[in-house]
Amino acid sequence: MEVKLITSGLVVIGNEILSGRTRDANTQFIGAELNDLGIRLTEVRVVADVCRAIVSAVDALRKEYNYVFVTGGLGPTHDDITAQSIAKAFAVELVCDPEALARLQRHYGKERFNEARKRMAYIPLGATLIDNPVSVAPGFQIENVFVMAGVPHIMQAMLLSVSHRLAGGAPLLSRTIGTDLGEGTLARDLASVQNSFPDIQIGSYPSMGSGRSGVRIVLRSISGKRLVIAVETVLAMVAQLGGEAEELDITV
């Protein structure tokens, strides 16, 4: 069975992530959500609020992957330079979108709709709006690039509102096995299981904490049937090595 792999990149824009002030939450949500849609998040770049850095990251990723998602920098303040940077990446003008303008005007009312807030109606020429059900100011899509707010709950609403525009492949299914063996103890046999199942991604992650050390083995495949066989093979392998293993109820 020939399977089309749909890939994507993510550009997270924000000095506050790079300085350690804020811990990025968007990568995790986007990665999991795309997975469900059958789209593989393949690379993430976190860049500063600097036009050149944004242009360079978006340009590299949009040529490499089917889709690119961008978060952050859509607000009304001077450090919000995402729309102009994306326009630059596509070598198009930044234009006032009448629909975005109308929505913002309605939301803020005449009194509060000042020049700064008007900036949020500007999108690159040729882009289409992404609805913002939380705080109105829209994101936008231009070609294969989807630009969304940085605030997690707004970004999440935006991503869900565009999911119908995304053509995914088969979702990547996953199963997780917990074992009390060390990574070094099972490494050789696990590698040979991996060799027998080249169509399955097998990862091993030491789990420490909660008093008991051990390893979690994660198996991923687009084929549920193949996963079942691989899981059985890993369970048998752990038993043969004298370890205990159980499947864990983790689905990401």
Next chain:
Amino acid sequence: MEVKLITSGLVVIGNEILSGRTRDANTQFIGAELNDLGIRLTEVRVVADVCRAIVSAVDALRKEYNYVFVTGGLGPTHDDITAQSIAKAFAVELVCDPEALARLQRHYGKERFNEARKRMAYIPLGATLIDNPVSVAPGFQIENVFVMAGVPHIMQAMLLSVSHRLAGGAPLLSRTIGTDLGEGTLARDLASVQNSFPDIQIGSYPSMGSGRSGVRIVLRSISGKRLVIAVETVLAMVAQLGGEAEELDITV
């Protein structure tokens, strides 16, 4: 005053971050720690457990920034391919380091020191070890690239153990002001404060939740004196706009 800006990039290796299974914690710690050392984290790339992807990210960043940090993929299992990927990026052999071998042998004892665990003694030719006080298996440094474990508490111990090898510039100081005004309300005046203080990075972040919406304004500079003046200017600006402002006890 001419100030040397020391920059760095970070490569986070891990399918589990991209799939949304795990939320990356290393970027935040490394960003904040480097900041204290006077080193600006300028770009982060999260890539899959794929040699070509690792080589490409490390190669791009090591030419662009003063330092590059790499986390993840140093264990004994088949999906741990960081050391061989870094060797490839530098076009050198992967060699068994006698000191690493001795440490691992001592730690595991003859019985448990199998071939898989021996793999963890292999580092690129010309690299020097980075101590691992938690679980022994070392990281390594080659030229301006520092390769560390992905498990957060091990990575943190490794980073602290190499901090003396890093030549930093002046640390970037920061001050945070909370206000009850909206971003759109203060955007124009904040932009003109930014214009008056080109040497200060001014960011604005909408803070929602905790019932009360508003904006946090973050000012960053290597000059404490200039920061004091800029903070006073922002406080006066908010008062003039009819808002309330207070400095918050946040230092990152």
